[in-house]
Amino acid sequence: MSNENAAGRYAREVAWTDLLRGIVGIASEDRPLRSVLRQTARLVVAATRADACFVHVVDHDAREVVLMGATPDEFDELAGTIRLAFGEGVAGWVAQSGRPAVVDDKWSDPRYRYIPALRGEDFMSLVSVPLLRPHGVVVGVLNVHAHEAGHFAKDIVARLEEVASLLAGIVEAALLHERLRTREEELERFAVRTIEMQEMDRRRIAGDIHDGISQRLVSAWYHLRAAGSLTTEDAVRAELRSVEALLSGALDEARQAITGLRPSILDDLGLTAAINSLAANAGDFGVELDLQECDLPAHVETSVYRITQEALQNVIKHAGASRVELGLHAAGDGGVVLTVRDDGVGFDPPSAGGPLSFGLSGMQERASLLGATLRVQSGPGQGTTLTLHLPPSALSQAPGSSNAPGSSHASGSRLQL
Ligand SMILES: Nc1ncnc2c1ncn2[C@@H]1O[C@H](COP(=O)(O)OP(=O)(O)O)[C@@H](O)[C@H]1O
Ligand SMILES: [Mg+2]
Known part of the structure; x- marks a missing residue:
């Protein structure tokens, strides 16, 4: 050696x-x-x-x-x-x-x-x-x-x-x-998202009260005042009928605004039954439902319900449709897709990034808070299709609430350090 x-x-x-x-x-x-x-x-x-x-x-x-x-x-x-x-x-x-x-x-x-x-x-x-x-x-x-x-x-x-x-x-x-x-970090983001959703609900309720309930109350007040200076009984009755109609409308809107927060039907019956009930009360057009039971976190259910509700409201108010197809399905990527398609008059959807009216912007806002995407396809005379795509990342429970057993190694999302 x-x-x-x-x-x-x-x-x-x-x-x-x-x-x-x-x-x-x-x-x-x-x-x-x-x-x-x-x-x-x-x-x-x-x-x-x-x-x-x-x-x-x-x-x-x-x-x-x-x-x-x-x-x-x-x-x-x-x-x-x-x-x-x-x-x-x-x-x-x-x-x-x-x-x-x-x-x-x-x-x-x-x-x-x-x-x-x-x-x-x-x-x-x-x-x-x-x-x-x-x-x-x-x-x-x-x-x-x-x-x-x-x-x-x-x-x-x-x-x-x-x-x-x-x-x-x-x-x-x-x-x-x-x-x-x-x-x-996820928990922090979730807290921010929750607060933003609450803010959005507050804005919506403020909008409902301002545009609907207050307007009706003000009109009712004018009718009552007018009734006070009328001399014939028939004329007074006519004013009171108007007041009654206005107050009952205001009451309906107040109820809607209250149940609008988290509709109790979601807790009582679940999302598909809640959507069924929206469709049943939708109007004179036929609604074809194809709903798959999807196990979604509560805050996602509320948003899907709200978006469906606004989409159906739009069909009632604007589309003049004879048929609506409503679908809720598991997507190929492990997420979930909601579609609302009507055969009504259609419209030119606002261009991406442009100003949106309250209903459409509310739906977009809800979708983006969930990390989901909302697409509105329409054109005059072509009907309207609304597609909400919730990717798997949008379907997670509130972070920290998962009860999946923890493993000793890295788990969850892909390693990206
Ligand atoms: N399904 C639909 N069919 C036809 N037009 C629609 C439909 N959905 C939305 N629109 C059009 O888009 C506009 C904006 O909708 P929205 O933001 O919900 O506001 P609002 O319903 O309060 O008018 C409507 O006023 C209407 O002209
Ligand atoms: Mg609308």
Whole structure:
């Protein structure tokens, strides 16, 4: 055994110790996940005298590994953009099998998958180890690449597995932390959305009171005053009949404004029955219903109900239709679609971004508060079709109210750090 070899071995031991110490240091610094992974990749390359290191994080929901940190820096910039399905490429194979892989010449390894952005042609050999938690869940994959074939010594796997098990704990904790933060942000957004919805309801009620109830009360007052100066009984009776009609109209509108907040029928019977009842009271045109039971959160039900109600009101008031089709269905993307189609006179819908009248703007506002889209297709003589598309993200319960069991790994939305 030469002195040089002994010195070389000593230097290697020091480098490994530095690596482990470095990772422990990073773990205690409370850095964001991306920074932990980038720094770890640098330390691993230094300790293994390799040329590149990629750290992939497992997205269990999508059954994919996502590149989240790398060295050199040009690869680190690709974080979040490179995804491999379980079983795809060496990293995908390691994530799926939970076993390490040493590849001396990757061009002759069938598991290898060429990704141009990662410049596979520059690296011949690689070693890949899973970031394995003690409970057996793979939370990531560490890939170390070298320019020349057969770069990695036999003992490298055991060494990297030590590093990987340290890193696995850090990654898992960081992912849980990210999840908590996302949930907190969602909660904040939800609170803002709720307040905006309340504001909108207040504006609507103020509008109803101002345009309908107050106007009728003022007219009733004028009729009563006029009645006081009339001399014939018939004339007084006629004024009182007008007053009675106005007051009963005002009473109806007041009732509508009150039930308008959260129609009790939604709580009592559910959304499809509530829409059925809207259709039953719609008017003299025939309504063809095709409603699928959809399990929607309460605030979404209220908005879908309101939009249907306004759409039907518009058909009654403006369309002169003979037939209306009303549909509620699960959409192909996992969301839900509501359609209200009439065969009436149609109109030129206001152009996108232009000013909207109260009813149409209220529907648009409701849709956008939910993260949904509302399309109004119409034209003179062509009838009108209104389509509300609620994507899956709009159908989530109030964040934090989900009772789905939490898993120990990242779950929920796709990893986008
Ligand atoms: N289904 C429809 N058929 C024909 N015209 C419609 C229809 N829906 C809306 N409109 C037209 O769009 C205008 C704006 O509608 P909206 O914003 O609901 O206000 P409002 O109903 O108070 O007039 C209506 O005045 C009407 O001219
Ligand atoms: Mg209207």
